[in-house]
Amino acid sequence: MVGHARLAVDIGGTFTDLVLERGDGRAVSVKVLTTPHAPADAVLDGTRRILAEAGIAAGDIGLVIHGTTLATNALIERKGAKTALIATEGFRDSVEIAYEHRFEQYDLYMERPAPLVPRHLRFTVPERLASDGSVLLPLDEAAVEALIPSLEAEGIEAVAIGFLHSYADNAHERRAGQIIAAALPEVPVTLSSDVCPEIREYERMSTACANAYVQPLMAGYIRLLESGLKDLGVQCPLLLMMSSGGVTTVETAVRHPIRLVESGPAGGVILALDVAAENGIEDALSFDMGGTTAKLTLIDALQPQYGRTFEVARAYRFLKGSGLPLRIPVIDMVEIGAGGGSIGRVDELKRINVGPDSAGSDPGPACYGQGGTEATVTDADVVLGRIDPGNFAGGKITLDNAAAEQAIALHIGEHLSMTPAIAAAGVAEIVDENMANAARVHAIENGKDTAGRTLIAFGGAAPMHAARLAEKLGIDRVIVPKGAGVGSAYGFLRAPIGYEVVRTRLLRLDQFDASPLNELFADMRAEAEAVVRLGAPDADLVEVRTAFMRYRGQGHEITVSLPAKPYQQTDGQAFKQLFEAAYTALFGRIIPGLEIEALTWTLSLATAQGLPGKAEDPPARDPAAAIGNRRLFDAVQGEYADAAVYARTDLLPGASMAGPAVIVEDETSTLVPASFNARINGLGQIVLERG
Numbered sequence: 260m261v262g263h264a265r266l267a268v269d270i271g272g273t274f275t276d277l278v279l280e281r282g283d284g285r286a287v288s289v290k291v292l293t294t295p296h297a298p299a300d301a302v303l304d305g306t307r308r309i310l311a312e313a314g315i316a317a318g319d320i321g322l323v324i325h326g327t328t329l330a331t332n333a334l335i336e337r338k339g340a341k342t343a344l345i346a347t348e349g350f351r352d353s354v355e356i357a358y359e360h361r362f363e364q365y366d367l368y369m370e371r372p373a374p375l376v377p378r379h380l381r382f383t384v385p386e387r388l389a390s391d392g393s394v395l396l397p398l399d400e401a402a403v404e405a406l407i408p409s410l411e412a413e414g415i416e417a418v419a420i421g422f423l424h425s426y427a428d429n430a431h432e433r434r435a436g437q438i439i440a441a442a443l444p445e446v447p448v449t450l451s452s453d454v455c456p457e458i459r460e461y462e463r464m465s466t467a468c469a470n471a472y473v474q475p476l477m478a479g480y481i482r483l484l485e486s487g488l489k490d491l492g493v494q495c496p497l498l499l500m501m502s503s504g505g506v507t508t509v510e511t512a513v514r515h516p517i518r519l520v521e522s523g524p525a526g527g528v529i530l531a532l533d534v535a536a537e538n539g540i541e542d543a544l545s546f547d548m549g550g551t552t553a554k555l556t557l558i559d560a561l562q563p564q565y566g567r568t569f570e571v572a573r574a575y576r577f578l579k580g581s582g583l584p585l586r587i588p589v590i591d592m593v594e595i596g597a598g599g600g601s602i603g604r605v606d607e608l609k610r611i612n613v614g615p616d617s618a619g620s621d622p623g624p625a626c627y628g629q630g631g632t633e634a635t636v637t638d639a640d641v642v643l644g645r646i647d648p649g650n651f652a653g654g655k656i657t658l659d660n661a662a663a664e665q666a667i668a669l670h671i672g673e674h675l676s677m678t679p680a681i682a683a684a685g686v687a688e689i690v691d692e693n694m695a696n697a698a699r700v701h702a703i704e705n706g707k708d709t710a711g712r713t714l715i716a717f718g719g720a721a722p723m724h725a726a727r728l729a730e731k732l733g734i735d736r737v738i739v740p741k742g743a744g745v746g747s748a749y750g751f752l753r754a755p756i757g758y759e760v761v762r763t764r765l766l767r768l769d770q771f772d773a774s775p776l777n778e779l780f781a782d783m784r785a786e787a788e789a790v791v792r793l794g795a796p797d798a799d800l801v802e803v804r805t806a807f808m809r810y811r812g813q814g815h816e817i818t819v820s821l822p823a824k825p826y827q828q829t830d831g832q833a834f835k836q837l838f839e840a841a842y843t844a845l846f847g848r849i850i851p852g853l854e855i856e857a858l859t860w861t862l863s864l865a866t867a868q869g870l871p872g873k874a875e876d877p878p879a880r881d882p883a884a885a886i887g888n889r890r891l892f893d894a895v896q897g898e899y900a901d902a903a904v905y906a907r908t909d910l911l912p913g914a915s916m917a918g919p920a921v922i923v924e925d926e927t928s929t930l931v932p933a934s935f936n937a938r939i940n941g942l943g944q945i946v947l948e949r950g
Contacts, residue, residue, distance in 0.1 A: 269751065270293055272549070272600070277745070290745060290926050294621075318494060323495060328521075339473050343417075345383070346423075347387060353460050380413060398434055416446065417449070417474055418471060419472075421467045425456075426451075429450060462584045470515060482513075499519055500522040501757075508793045511758070511790055521589060526747040529753050532558060533871055535558055542712045543715050544713070544715070555697060565591060567586055569587060596614035597613065599635065602618055602634065604634070612689070614693065625663055626658040635666075638686075640683075667686070671685065695728055705845075711733070719744045722927050723928055726935050736947065755866040755867070758787045762783060769831070771828065776860075779860060788800070799866070804861065804862050874942050876940065877912035918950075
């Protein structure tokens with residue numbers, strides 16, 4: 260079996276999840292507490308445990324796939340490198356001017372997110388390109404060299420270079436980077452034309468600054484992890500999950516760590532896609548709730564939504580423009596601070612608020628017994644009977660029921676004259692409503708609806724909250740896949756090796772010229788293939804092309820899927836029809852008589868990774884046998900009631916059970932309310948349906 264096992268690792272804010280897929284097809288999973296100050300420690304500890312549990316040697320692992328939220332957390336917590344920005348003379352304040360609009364019009368005390376690079380570390384040099392890439396003012400190389408003493412005096416740890424219109428020609432950025440690298444070889448340099456070769460200097464500079472800001476941290480972590488795995492005897496390649504849903508090599512991840520933002524949640528969406536296909540579902544809502552955050556993604560016609568803009572560290576939870584924009588390939592999802600560790604409190608108006616801050620893994624919820632005293636969602640779930648304190652994380656972590664009840668009573672119940680049970684139900688209801696509201700807003704912004712979809716729930720906390728979330732969103736069916744508690748890690752094992760390249764080239768459809776467009780895509784294909792072949796030398800590849808198009812005069816574009824083929828001079832009309840179909844789907848109409856133009860082009864290249872076919876439904880069995888009963892709080896009745904407890908490992912395909920019930924497994928528990936029935940499908944997945 261040597262070289263046939265595959266290991267997936269997902270670092271979250273609270274837990275680090277590991278899944279080992281053996282050569283014989285069986286999988287073993289382990290969940291350990293994340294070690295925030297040294298994340299590699301949890302990974303290596305979990306690797307030792309999972310190897311022992313699987314009964315294989317480290318040398319039997321043929322591939323390691325890793326996803327992490329470290330880059331995201333560094334941006335949110337402002338714990339990255341001391342970074343300098345070098346910009347075109349007169350443009351150093353672009354990252355602070357931002358969009359020049361108020362994202363919260365009526366808030367007199369509105370606060371914008373501070374740039375990652377403060378003003379005194381933003382330098383400029385004389386140079387200027389026109390929008391077509393022609394040189395208006397040559398780069399002053401002496402001015403670049405003159406910055407070296409200031410960078411050294413400030414103790415700069417990373418440099419971002421963002422010149423005006425460098426997306427059209429990066430010669431000036433490339434030369435400035437060479438000068439800085441020669442003088443300061445230990446300082447990593449990020450070129451905006453490398454990480455984001457697109458129009459709009461604010462987003463491009465913001466992305467370059469973010470990449471530089473996290474690069475020393477991520478490069479150090481990745482190299483440390485690589486070394487630690489080798490010391491354990493793991494000699495296979497290490498691949499990194501990207502926010503686009505593909506995996507890439509260590510070299511690419513070290514160079515462009517910003518592409519790893521949201522890498523963990525992207526793995527969960529890959530899992531949700533497979534689960535939807537296995538159940539013959541076209542439209543779904545992927546729901547990933549872990550210890551720190553909840554992530555929701557719309558899936559339509561077995562395709563998730565993709566985007567090129569993502570915001571981190573939003574100052575206002577649901578408001579676009581209140582965070583730091585990153586222009587990277589990303590699966591479009593909404594993420595909020597709603598997880599098991601999210602802290603509940605009562606505000607001045609006697610309202611229960613939950614999150615977005617989290618107790619994390621250190622000290623963690625009060626019930627962890629590690630010094631945490633705040634009332635969290637996990638504490639509420641313990642008080643409500645949803646979690647068995649003696650069997651949490653497969654019995655590896657014993658929870659303190661009394662500490663959970665005390666925290667809920669102290670921080671919630673006493674302020675509102677509620678019993679601990681009612682207060683805990685309030686915390687659970689608020690966090691569920693926060694997630695439902697985020698899903699509604701996300702769907703409306705994309706011209707979609709949540710009703711009629713199937714909710715696919717995974718993550719340590721999601722199966723406990725999925726049924727109530729489904730009720731709020733008008734959803735009648737919930738699917739909890741096998742290994743749901745470590746779902747994102749399972750998704751990593753199903754992800755393709757891929758890479759996306761983007762270019763900005765303005766093209767009016769009434770002046771369509773196929774020749775330069777074919778040359779552009781040929782260059783993009785070569786760049787993408789050079790990266791993908793590092794991890795998949797001989798695999799078949801799938802190419803996907805998109806264009807970002809608009810009516811001439813509009814300020815923003817919409818995404819239009821293009822056929823991956825050589826284009827002809829007559830294809831201008833076909834592009835117009837594709838644009839009008841996409842525009843109508845979003846806005847319900849087209850605008851006759853206006854010219855159409857394409858601004859940005861993307862090419863995604865990935866190993867062929869087909870979706871599974873629909874599984875057969877198993878014959879019905881007799882109702883499953885319960886292993887016991889548990890007192891489960893019923894928020895509708897306002898009192899505890901007996902609920903049957905089932906061990907998931909005992910449930911065979913075709914088994915069924917009525918709510919109220921709890922289905923327990925090592926990494927999570929699935930709550931079946933009285934209004935739902937549950938059954939086990941042919942793949943061992945739990946299907947909850949409103950009854």
